[in-house]
Amino acid sequence: MTASTTRRTAAKSRIAAVGAIAVAGTMLLTACGDQTNSDTPKKAGGSENSAPLFAKLPTDIQKAGVIKVGTDATYAPMEIKQGEKIVGVDPDIAAALGKQLGVRFEFTSGTFDTLLGALPTGRYDAVMSSMSDTKARQEGLDSKGKKTGTGVDFVDYFTASTGILVKKGNPEGITSVDDLCGKKLAVQRGTTYETAAKNLSAKCATDGRAKISIEAFSTDAEAQTRVKSGGAVADLNDSPVAAYIAKSAGGGNDFEAIADKGDAGPFGIAVDKKNTQLRDALRDALDAIIADGTYKAALDKWGAGDGAVTKAVVNGGS
CATH class of the missing domain: 3.40.190.10 (Periplasmic binding protein-like II)
Structure with a gap:
């Protein structure tokens, strides 16, 4: 498995999101638990559970x-x-x-x-x-x-790989995580992306570039709001989540998503x-x-x- 400076290393990959859900998912409910005093688990109808595993x-x-x-x-x-x-x-x-x-x-x-x-x-x-x-x-x-x-x-x-969520139109011209040095970044607190942002900031300094200013929020929705308002250049997220937010938030008019497929x-x-x-x-x-x-x-x-x-x-x- 490959790794990069944004590789999730210590705390969650996660990601939180917003935007309207276009497809209604459903939880499929299968067999119920024991309905009798027998030691053998039963289905709701009283028969033994025959699920394969x-x-x-x-x-x-x-x-x-x-x-x-x-x-x-x-x-x-x-x-x-x-x-x-x-x-x-x-x-x-x-x-x-x-x-x-x-x-x-x-x-x-x-x-x-x-x-x-x-x-x-x-x-x-x-x-x-x-x-x-x-x-x-x-x-x-x-x-x-x-x-x-x-x-x-x-x-x-x-x-999943790293997704970089930026404001629609990508006003700062972000194409990869390397472009985030010297910028302000919003992330969700406690995620692997908070750790990744700190590691990336340290690498920026090692390379003689300006560190990243990091703002951590309790939810990713708050980080997204910060990016949308222009208070931060980008929000790091998992690639499928960043893509979904870019497609759905504000009818697709609020964000763009850039995927870094090298750190899956x-x-x-x-x-x-x-x-x-x-x-x-x-x-x-x-x-x-x-x-x-x-x-x-x-x-x-x-x-x-x-x-x-x-x-x-x-x-x-x-």
Whole structure:
């Protein structure tokens, strides 16, 4: 996997978003949990769950019939709230996974930088939030290399590169991240792009150029507003998200997106390191939906097919 100065290294790839959702996604609900006192998990109708990979799940999830998923639903087209529903690429992939596993995925939106910390508490079984799989996250390290937890395992399901979101017309003539030296940059706090911006600024100084002025916001929507108003030159984001924002925000009249395809890296479904059974079940389910075509259909629905993977990989990030 290649890397560049903007390679996500320490904290989320993420990205948050705005703009109207043009396609209404739906969560596919499959088999329910145990309806009897029997130790054998059942479907709602009373029969044993016959989903292909149901038996691979941990017993507590089999009985509950639900995988509780934490997400930050502000990141179209990956995950976004539409009324009371959370829709997008990730929920549609999860719905396909749920068919293989015989359970439903229940998404709950929270603040991005708190999601991983909720895994050991049992609040979530998994985190699926366009989160970059990084060694730091696998090892439970913060952006300064300090140990903050036991870490997580990732099942990698998507690939994204850096997207540079600029004001419509690109008044500063930005063509790559190298053009950001000496400029003001807006990013979402706690993401890998905040870390990437700091690393890029340091490189600018090393190269004898002016550092980047970085403004970090709690949501990417705030960073976008800063760019739109002219208060910042650009917002760093994941490529599919930047492209979606440029296409949809203000009817396509607010932003332009530039993709840096040289730094592609994986998004992963995160699970607690102790929950290897769930991790492996998710890996097998992802391979199954890649094989049967439902994975590709979920991506194509949202115009995200460029990020498709061909095989489930555990902890493939660097």
